[in-house]
Amino acid sequence: MSDPWDRPAGGPPEGRVPYDRAPQPPGPRGGSHDAGPGDRGSRARGGDPDPGDSGGGISGGRAAARAAAHGRGGSRRRGGSRAKRRSGGRRFLRIAAITVSLLVVVTAGAGWWFYQHLNGNITSVSLTNGVGKDSAGKEKADAFGRTPINILVMGSDGRTSTEDCKLGGGCAKTGVQSGGNADVEMVLHISADRSNATVMSIPRDTEVDVPACTDPKTGAKTAGYHGMINSALAYGQACQVATVHQLTNIPIDHFIQVDFSGVVSMSDAVGGVPVCVSGDVYDTYSHLKLSKGTHTLKGVGALEFLRSRHGFGDGSDLGRTYAQHAFLSSLIRKFKSAGTLTNPEAVYKLANAATKALTVDTGLGSVKKLIGLADDVNKVPSKRITFTTMQTAPDPSDSNRVVVGAGAQTLFSTIAGDQALTTAGGGKSAAAKATASPSATAVPASQVTVSVRNGTTVGGRAGDIAGALVKKGFDPATSSGNADATATTTLTYGPGQKGQAQTAAKALGLPSSHLKQGTAAGVTLVIGSDWSSGTSFPGGSGTASAGDTKTALANAHPETADKSSSCAEVSTYKTVEINGVPMTPGQAYAASPGKKDSDD
Missing domain, CATH: 3.30.70 (Alpha-Beta Plaits)
Structure with a gap:
């Protein structure tokens, strides 16, 4: 994607004049200020003499011209009006030209400053450093030379700043921490022809083999181990990328990581995200509290919704992934709606918040590259963006953990093979509905x-x-x-x-x-x-094919991003407690009338 803002660092856009060399409005040639309309004294003292005005002032040439005009049948009044109009017109054009010139210089300079400011916000690290150059896999081009894009999106639970400690809690004894886990992991796949996309969540409780990794920033290293997939982030983003690639065989081209405070700032920047819950819910762990129905969540409320695992489904991480899909679907619809990305103030807030909030790989480490990625995502119709969750099964050795389940390998293969999970019309493919x-x-x-x-x-x-x-x-x-x-x-x-x-x-x-x-x-x-x-x-x-799609989507909780009526299913189990008493999220809501709702 071409980017008109893409200029060499350290200077203004091509063809623009730096602030310290900007053209200045011309001053009067003979006086200290421009004369205003009708300011004869200033013109007489400092103005240019009319042709034939050898002595300057208002005598000589001007007087003779007036006398001559008067002697030509009284045309003096008409001729004077035309001269005045011509003089005023020239002055107006001159002022307009100066104003336009200044606006061009100032807006170009401001745009350049904005571009450089956003680039300076971005934190980027290597996709493979500390793991191996082939640890993320490599895309294969289709018959037309096009390649898909696979991005690992991570939500970190790290308390790496005072703000994150305040939002996430858990820092009372430890204070600000140096690392975190990838508690949210989604593989975003954009097809080679940009006609469809798949978002696959990987539950954080999944037990996998983590490869040998060394975090180039902290020096933390591991020879490899078997454990929860979210723990690989402790050895750097490249380790988390390598772990997901090893599990799925899906090439990972980029990663995007966001922390607690980033979620808050970005949801504020878009003016809130509409979400729907199937019933009253109060998750006493994430502090999400909402009545049944639709709400617009900003800031901390949005974070509480995305972090809630006890409020939805069966209280496990699976229920949380389904709720996150509903949130992201709504966010995508808001981005694509008229007005969201055409409002300069909204775009500035969103761009500033996003670039501050994200850690990305070096392949996405500039505004131009992020804009290119956003453009690729925007090409995909909402009805052809499919959200899924990797199929799991209970871990035989630990009831609190899960392992890769039946159908997951087929889901991995459809993504790695760049196969769409929706029809061109946007519904589930016939395969998803067919009886195999x-x-x-x-x-x-x-x-x-x-x-x-x-x-x-x-x-x-x-x-x-x-x-x-x-x-x-x-x-x-x-x-x-x-x-x-x-x-x-x-x-x-x-x-x-x-x-x-x-x-x-x-x-x-x-x-x-x-x-x-x-x-x-x-x-x-x-x-x-x-x-x-x-x-x-x-x-x-x-x-x-029919068999592939049916297997890939079986028990994957598929849903497309255009489903505006989808509500997050509130848990009916006793997944929360108040004062040591277990209860359902709905019962907790009823028992807490004094607690403010998350959208207040």
């Missing part, structure tokens, strides 16, 4: 032998993919060879071998639309020109 045929019985990779054939013009493709399958645990008898040139990659399986084919397709990230049943026994993969590099199928920007 019974799934074939899962077959372990070790029991699957694949014959891989190269149907591309790129040498060695079959050997590369066959080798990757063996490394993933497939039967070492998996072989490679050549096939006739073909455009489309196809995985063909024999009668009764659908389960084997699905195991291979899952390992390769191959959508089920590329699978077909043949008559001969065996599983054969023919690589087409749509897969010219890499060992994971790159997919395209089209819509996922």
Whole structure:
């Protein structure tokens, strides 16, 4: 995206004059100030003489001219009026030109100052430093050379400032702290053709393997461990990025991190965000208190809503992610509504608040790049932005934790493969509504032998993919060879071998639309020109197949950003307490009439 404000640092925009060299309004040539209309004395003392006025003043040439005009039939009055009008017109044009010149210089200078000011607000760090250059993955271009964008959005619970301590609490004994956890994690995927987007939340309670990391800023390091996914942020943003990429195999191109005070300032800057709750709610932990219905939340109230986990759903982090999706959907609608981004004052407040509030990777570390990202997001219609939550299952070893659940790998693959989860019309794809045929019985990779054939013009493709399958645990008898040139990659399986084919397709990230049943026994993969590099199928920007989409969205709580009537579901469980007495958030609301609501 071209940016007219993008100029070299340290100077004004091209073609502009610095303040200290700005042109000044010309003063009178013969006196101390410009004469006003009708100020004959000043003109006589300091004005330019009329042609033929050899002596200056009001005698000589001017007197002769007046006498001559009077002698031409009394045209003096008319001629004098025309002269006065011409003189006034010249003066008006001169003043207008000076005013316009000054406005151009001042507004250009102010714009340059604003641009530099916003750039100075931004904090940026490396996407991979301390973890490894390949730790975030790499995007694959589609057939037209376009690439999708995947951004890890993190909400930190860090109390790294006095303001964050005041908003988040918990600093009474420790004081201001030096780190925090990524209690909010969302992968924002924008398709290569900018026609659709997916936002996938990862619950903070998910148990994962954290890779070896070193925070280049603090020196904190780990050799790797198994623990909650949100804890990786303690070793730097690059460690959190690497952990998410390792879990999902989704390339992460950028990250954006915001803390408590950032949420407050940004929600204030947009004038508040409308939210709806399904019933009265008082979360005694986050302090969110709202009556049933729709409310506009600003500042601390917005933060309380986003932090509430005991107020919604079953009181776990899952309920919180659903409420956050409702909040973000509303925020997106407000951004796209008429007037929000056309009001200069509102834009200034939002830009100033956002750049102060965010920590980003160096790839987003300028106003120009953030504007480009905002423009990419703005291209996607609200009805084609799908919010989902990664599927989870209870952790067998800890009832307070979760692990990756059924369907999650397919959701990961649809995002990594740049597949849309909505139709062009904006509804859930037909796949999401379809009744899928019974799934074939899962077959372990070790029991699957694949014959891989190269149907591309790129040498060695079959050997590369066959080798990757063996490394993933497939039967070492998996072989490679050549096939006739073909455009489309196809995985063909024999009668009764659908389960084997699905195991291979899952390992390769191959959508089920590329699978077909043949008559001969065996599983054969023919690589087409749509897969010219890499060992994971790159997919395209089209819509996922019926089976893929249904699996990807199953238990993912999908919802598109245009749903204005969606309300956050208030928990019906006894998830909060007052004076040691457990109760539901609705009961807590009724028991606390003296407590101010969050939108007051």
